[in-house]
Amino acid sequence: MRGPTVHFSRVNLNLGGTRILEDVTFSIAPGEIHALVGPNGGGKTSLVRSLLGEMPHEGEITIAWQESTILGYVPQALDLDRTLPISVADFMAMISQRRPAFLGMNRQVRESSQHALQRVGLENKSRRKLGDLSGGERQRLMLAQALMPAPALLVLDEPAAGMDEAGETLLERLLVESAQAGTTVLWIAHDLGQVRRIAHGVTCLNRTVQFHGRATELLTNERVRAAFGLQALRAQEVAELTP
Amino acid sequence: MNEVYEAIRQTLQAGAHAQTLPEMFQYGFVANALLCGLLIGPLLGGIGTMVVVKRMAFFSQAIGNAAMTGVGIGVLLGESVAAPYYSMFGFCLLFGLLLNYTRNHTKLTQDTLIGVFLAVSLALGSSLLLFVSAKVNTHILEAVLFGSILTVSDTDINVLLAVALLCALVGLPLFNQMLLSSMNPSLARVRGVPVHLLEYVFVVMITLLTVACVKIVGAVLVEALLLIPAAAARNLISSVRGFVLTSIVLSTVSCLAGIYIPMRWDLAVPSGGAIILIAAMFFLLTTVARAVFGRFREARA
Numbered sequence: 001m002r003g004p005t006v007h008f009s010r011v012n013l014n015l016g017g018t019r020i021l022e023d024v025t026f027s028i029a030p031g032e033i034h035a036l037v038g039p040n041g042g043g044k045t046s047l048v049r050s051l052l053g054e055m056p057h058e059g060e061i062t063i064a065w066q067e068s069t070i071l072g073y074v075p076q077a078l079d080l081d082r083t084l085p086i087s088v089a090d091f092m093a094m095i096s097q098r099r100p101a102f103l104g105m106n107r108q109v110r111e112s113s114q115h116a117l118q119r120v121g122l123e124n125k126s127r128r129k130l131g132d133l134s135g136g137e138r139q140r141l142m143l144a145q146a147l148m149p150a151p152a153l154l155v156l157d158e159p160a161a162g163m164d165e166a167g168e169t170l171l172e173r174l175l176v177e178s179a180q181a182g183t184t185v186l187w188i189a190h191d192l193g194q195v196r197r198i199a200h201g202v203t204c205l206n207r208t209v210q211f212h213g214r215a216t217e218l219l220t221n222e223r224v225r226a227a228f229g230l231q232a233l234r235a236q237e238v239a240e241l242t243p
Numbered sequence: 244m245n246e247v248y249e250a251i252r253q254t255l256q257a258g259a260h261a262q263t264l265p266e267m268f269q270y271g272f273v274a275n276a277l278l279c280g281l282l283i284g285p286l287l288g289g290i291g292t293m294v295v296v297k298r299m300a301f302f303s304q305a306i307g308n309a310a311m312t313g314v315g316i317g318v319l320l321g322e323s324v325a326a327p328y329y330s331m332f333g334f335c336l337l338f339g340l341l342l343n344y345t346r347n348h349t350k351l352t353q354d355t356l357i358g359v360f361l362a363v364s365l366a367l368g369s370s371l372l373l374f375v376s377a378k379v380n381t382h383i384l385e386a387v388l389f390g391s392i393l394t395v396s397d398t399d400i401n402v403l404l405a406v407a408l409l410c411a412l413v414g415l416p417l418f419n420q421m422l423l424s425s426m427n428p429s430l431a432r433v434r435g436v437p438v439h440l441l442e443y444v445f446v447v448m449i450t451l452l453t454v455a456c457v458k459i460v461g462a463v464l465v466e467a468l469l470l471i472p473a474a475a476a477r478n479l480i481s482s483v484r485g486f487v488l489t490s491i492v493l494s495t496v497s498c499l500a501g502i503y504i505p506m507r508w509d510l511a512v513p514s515g516g517a518i519i520l521i522a523a524m525f526f527l528l529t530t531v532a533r534a535v536f537g538r539f540r541e542a543r544a
Contacts, residue, residue, distance in 0.1 A: 078430075084426075095423060101422065
């Protein structure tokens, strides 16, 4: 599979008189893991939602699809009514078949959803109610659904929120595997250590693009301090990030 | 279809004469009422699960109130008092679509907006109904508000059957998509679900359903039957399958018992009231069960 190139060209977004994004221009190469970093409120989620066509942005966002146009999406922490009687298996049925979830899964869907749950380590929780999953487990489920069917473009909005260390390692492995299979990955990340480990490209966004380029070269002490504001990072974190 | 209803009625009457069935089955209206119960039970129970998930109980209450206005308009326009379906369908559809459109295009919170619509529809409906019932028959008001199962005609059953079929044909293939879009609209859109369109489809479904059930359950009580069985089921269940099936069973049992018990013991209560009271009893039982068993489960864990 070959993932698409994604190109943001002079993207502007105004919401309620506030300028959220200004003149955002950068590209993501096919098959690369591209991290979007920046301070809270810097417009990362808004940019992703513009990409998904959910924001009234100006400028151009092009996804140059190759053979597959499948888009996988991991939303920011799924907020839901905890009392909803929907199990993990129901959720998988819901997203992958037309037959109403209450009539059960057909065999093919059962196999593929079991496989997807295995990949994220939730194979023994398929009968668990969504509301009874921990935050990290819910994020794993969101990962599982985004990988089913295998996407050409994978967009993740802070997928590691609420995940434990094992979850974070799993996330890194799945992103690397996806990129190796050709998937283009756009990933809103908050853990810069993770970004340094697996991302190819990185864009730092704080209303405007602060910097953009190769992850290993760009995440230097000065740049990170400047982009996030010196106060935002503890000295220890900065030390971890810089080579 | 009327021949089919007639055949059912005659079979039940024969059973009553042969004393294999209770005596009340010799009356045609009893058979009609039970047929209706068998139709609306599964229908309201099934769609009610979606109403609960989408938190649209208040919305459907507003549609129920609009049905009163629909009846009033129908009588004014010269439709039959017993079946002013054109006006009811027309007005309620307009009302439901306008409410949903406004909901999508306003910054008001949902409960404020629906509260206003609900109040207006109640005021308009009651004024109009009292106005026309002074001219026609004072019992209309009672029948529209709380249901009047004894007067169900073949036309009413036909309307109900048509709406039931339509809801099943449209609702079943869209069930998963509707559920997903109410859980996370962004995720649904990414997966190609037309979220806004489905919202309107669902509003139309509840509207048709409400109008078709006014005769049996009553305008102010339809919403309760959409809400209570599903809410009762949710108390106990942790899977979609159990949720939908339990809600359907509770709703159907409530409908049949709510129709049968007042007739069997000659109680002068409206069918709608009896149906809802029985459903509410289920809700109470499941709530207590949840509290008790939930505590056991927590203690074990």
